[in-house]
Amino acid sequence: MSPGTVVAVGGHESDGGRALGGLLDAGVPSVGGGRALLRCVRALRARGERVCVVPMTLGRDPDLAADAARTLRALAPDERAGTVLAAPFGTADHLVGWLRGAACRAPGDAALLVTAPSGGPYADADLFRIARLVRQYGRHRTVEVALTGGEPDPAEGVRRCLALGERRVVLLPAAWAAPDSPDPAHCRRGGPLLSPAAVAGVLDARVREAWERYERSGDDGLSRALSAAHSHSHSHSHSHTHEHAHDHGDAHAHAHRRADTAAPPRTAAPPALTSHRSPR
Structure with missing residues (x-):
């Protein structure tokens, strides 16, 4: 048929x-x-x-x-x-895996700026968690987040990376829509996320x-x-314990193991709204 x-x-x-x-x-x-x-x-x-x-x-x-x-x-x-x-x-687990793959193609001495259109408070907060996992399992010292139509926007994200001492910034799209480079002298686009x-x-x-x-x-x-x-x-209408968030993520991960990119290891790290930066 x-x-x-x-x-x-x-x-x-x-x-x-x-x-x-x-x-x-x-x-x-x-x-x-x-x-x-x-x-x-x-x-x-x-x-x-x-x-x-x-x-x-x-x-x-x-x-x-x-x-x-x-x-x-x-x-x-x-x-x-x-x-x-x-x-x-x-799913969000697939997105972490896809971003990790894209990060591997970026120069190791550049900062990564994970960018996406603003999608509301929960989706935006989760992007910080996703970026944290990309940095945790990657080789880049600085991984920041920027939200088109939200805060911080891509221009502010680039400024944050430069303020942290980085010299180059790669815009890593966590969405189908990728923003233009706000500072061509210091950053370049790293997309698309998927071929x-x-x-x-x-x-x-x-x-x-x-x-x-x-x-x-x-x-x-x-x-x-x-x-x-x-x-x-229902999960968002109750208190957000880390145990519940972990179970919710695992349910999604088990439901989509057949995707072309395996889900990455999960951690108990909560969403972070600060810079994701490791020491040199």
Whole structure:
């Protein structure tokens, strides 16, 4: 049976899907959520195409899959019958692994500035935790964070690195959208995070898993995404003990071991809002 058409839905990590264009195959449309997703899927189903929607989060937009599920529930029954929602493209654990791989390609004597669009207080705080793990298991002395549309922004992030005595800064994107260099004299872009070939490999795995579940048990992925979002929301409505955060992360890690990059070792380190810098 034909795998049908893949639709990539993006959120704040990809500027509503616009930053995905150069990384996806020509036959994979990229759209934002809501009405844009609904129109795209309806048009494809009207042509008789089966559709697999993939939430293109790298791990910092946990609501993207649930938002897509709510949108797809508005489809008519005959449209729903040939539509599935895949698991998210990546998790925060995958993002740590991908960033560590990108860090290995950066000069060892440069500071790393992990950059991403601001995604709200929880997503932004988690980016500091992710950066801390990148420094912990890497060879770079200084790893800072910068948030496009947030604080500190990329220009401030570069200034912090220079103030710490670094001479060169590499912008390491933790999102599909990468910022321009705010100080070309001292920094350069280190992206993209994943090559088109790597993106295609992970995307293919997510699509294959989604159709296998659907054909095996009729699971279209919508209830699964909504349940995951409920669990995530529930965790944020209570006190954030380190033990709970560790269990929550492990659950995600075990659910996605089949991704092309293995999840890194986990630590009990809480989110840190200070510089991630080790002694020379």
